[in-house]
Amino acid sequence: MGKKLGISPVKIRKDISFCQKNGCKGVGYEVYGLTKSIKRVLGIDNTCPAILIGAGNLGRSLINHQPFQELGLNIIAVFDCDLNKIGNFINGIQVKSTKELKKTIRKTNIKTAILTVPASEAEDVALELVKAGVKAIWNFAPVSLQIGNNIVVIYNDISSGAASLICRLNNVGQ
DSSP: OHHHHTOOHHHHHHHHHHHOSOOBTTTBOOHHHHHHHHHHHHTOSSOEEEEEEOOSHHHHHHHTOTHHHHHTEEEEEEEESOTTTTTOEETTEEEEEGGGHHHHHHHHTOOEEEEOSOHHHHHHHHHHHHHHTOOEEEEOSSSOOOSOTTSEEEEOOHHHHHHHHHHHHHHTTO
16 A cells, blocks of 8 residues: 555555554554545445436546446436436436426435536536535636535635646646
């Protein structure tokens, strides 16, 4: 692990000792138990059901991204307002109309939403999510949401990431 992460083995052992106390000197840790302990410490030992709004290219990519399930993020419903997308299936999940959004959130008690809608629609959709009971939003729209302080919002602006990458690339070797 240390070699892959560029961290000394001593640091890895010390960090692991915070997750699980029963390692054996010269032998190490039992892999299953250690994995379970690390997941518990990171908070990914439980499933987090989520809904996704926006079944475009980015939304489809996120639904098909298998490592999310390993982390406990389980997308259980997908919504869109495009009549050409409603009714289609993405990774076994049927795309529903955004008109069913509030009803589904309340029925399933979903607290987490992933937003992959255009910036012009993000604020209105986010407010609708909050009114329906969502407590956390992973926002991929390139806009800051004004939805209140008691809602957890994580922003992933792909354009900013691309700009940062290009800037760093242009500054390499200068």
